[in-house]
Amino acid sequence: MRSRFFPPVFKGGLHDARTATSIGRLLGVAFAVCFVTGLISHVMQHPPAWAADDLPSRPVWGYRLTQGLHVASGIAAIPLLLAKLWTVYPRLFAWPPMRSVRHALERLSVAVLVAAAVFEVFTGLLNTTQWYPWPFSFVPVHYAVAWLVAGSLVLHIAVKAPGIGAHWSRRSPGTLVLPAEDGPDRRSLLAAVVAAAGAVTVTTVGQSLTPVKDLTLLAPRHPDHGSQGLPVNRTAAAAGVGRISAERYRLTVAGPRPFTLTLDELRGLPQHEAELPIACVEGWSKSAHWTGVRVMDLLALAGAPPHARVRVVSLETRGGYRVSEMGHEHARDPLTLLALRLNGRELAPDHGYPARLITPNRPGVLQTKWVGRLEVLS
The missing domain is CATH 3.90.420.10 (Oxidoreductase, molybdopterin-binding domain)
Known part of the structure; x- marks a missing residue:
């Protein structure tokens, strides 16, 4: 008897395109801030020859601000990325897995994006603790993968632009109305995700934003701890x-x-x-x-x-x-x-x-x- 593959069936509107788009907006902002401030950090550390003589020395707090934003946005991106992956993971089980060459290339690009994004945020998190359980040099690899994430994300947005537009707002024509029996609704999920991102940010950003240093519960460093x-x-x-x-x-x-x-x-x-x-x-x-x-x-x-x-x-x-x-x-x-x-x-x-x-x-x-x-x- 020939066996047939029956892909799992996922019910519930919280895995729908509207929810994925809502979380994706927040994740996109976090990634954009992290990418831009990361470029500033890389140029300040490893200036290209044409810019080495013109890097500004003012404002005195410039690097403190940009690097603080870089790390804070990277940490905030972690719960957002996990929530985004949760909303879309049923599509990993879509059958058939490849409907056309275009569909296969699209899925490949998504796989690259997911792998690069997960690698980037978690290696960045380990860098804040100065723990490097890998054989490669962190800075050049982190910088290269950042460009890979940025390019993959731009490609993903371009491919998904029609769907994103259809589910951008509550009144978009493609937006799904959730049935009551689905339990926690979209607004509750989004509130929980935002609260998680806010919590990890508030409890770590005090290592740079000293007015809230007393809330630094999860950061690997406290700005007041050290000699002198x-x-x-x-x-x-x-x-x-x-x-x-x-x-x-x-x-x-x-x-x-x-x-x-x-x-x-x-x-x-x-x-x-x-x-x-x-x-x-x-x-x-x-x-x-x-x-x-x-x-x-x-x-x-x-x-x-x-x-x-x-x-x-x-x-x-x-x-x-x-x-x-x-x-x-x-x-x-x-x-x-x-x-x-x-x-x-x-x-x-x-x-x-x-x-x-x-x-x-x-x-x-x-x-x-x-x-x-x-x-x-x-």
């Missing part, structure tokens, strides 16, 4: 630095008029103060009071030309960001300091003792700690 009132991503021990001797420390400034300074000589130069945030790519940020020597003053002593770029080299022995570069906008900003003190006290080793870079509107990973060398670049 500031969190630390990479300790001196992890960087292979340890305690640097003040007597043996030397800062080398390489330029047209190169020179070397001891720590006491650095302390003897005019000291300036700035209130600037540390904003890390993992989503946490915190403002702090910094005191140190302006980088622009050190460049002037070295005879650097006005539009020179600067390479900053750390004393740490390993790490992908032990060397960073600044365009002239950041290098010549009067708020850019080679900081020696944090919140009124000498820098702790984990915060970059004896000297670290602090600049406005710049990713925390580029705020180089344990600075031993500044190089003027033509």
Whole structure:
């Protein structure tokens, strides 16, 4: 006897196109914000050659805002994505699975979109905890898959545009009226999904939005937890630095008029103060009071030309960001300091003792700690 395949039958209007469209609108907004702010973050961390000298140093809170939005929108997208997949998963069992070449390509594009979106949000979530249970480098893969998600999403919207338009609003002609026996109605489901997205956002965004830091229950970091009132991503021990001797420390400034300074000589130069945030790519940020020597003053002593770029080299022995570069906008900003003190006290080793870079509107990973060398670049 030949067996026949009977696909499962799904009843209930909550799996209908109108519900999927309603959730898809919210998910689309979250993805759009996450994608745009992610591009800003990537350019700030890895500027292309044509833009390296023109990255703005103001507003001082610019990167703090965009990266906070990036992580918050990515976390909010998780319950929205799960709800969206729940509303449409019965279509995975549609029979026959491929009605035509066009239908097969459409299903393939959806599969790519779903796989890339799930990969993107969950690897991004793990990045906020600094847990990397995979063999590849997170940043370039996350960036590449973001473009894959964006392209797949645009293609999906273009293909589904007629259906989306038909179910966009309550009065759209294709909208399904739910029968009473279906239990929880569409409005209740949407309210629950929005509440879930709001809850995970409110309980994590305090790591960047400090006015609500007391609600930070699910975030991996609290902005007040850390030595000298500031969190630390990479300790001196992890960087292979340890305690640097003040007597043996030397800062080398390489330029047209190169020179070397001891720590006491650095302390003897005019000291300036700035209130600037540390904003890390993992989503946490915190403002702090910094005191140190302006980088622009050190460049002037070295005879650097006005539009020179600067390479900053750390004393740490390993790490992908032990060397960073600044365009002239950041290098010549009067708020850019080679900081020696944090919140009124000498820098702790984990915060970059004896000297670290602090600049406005710049990713925390580029705020180089344990600075031993500044190089003027033509």
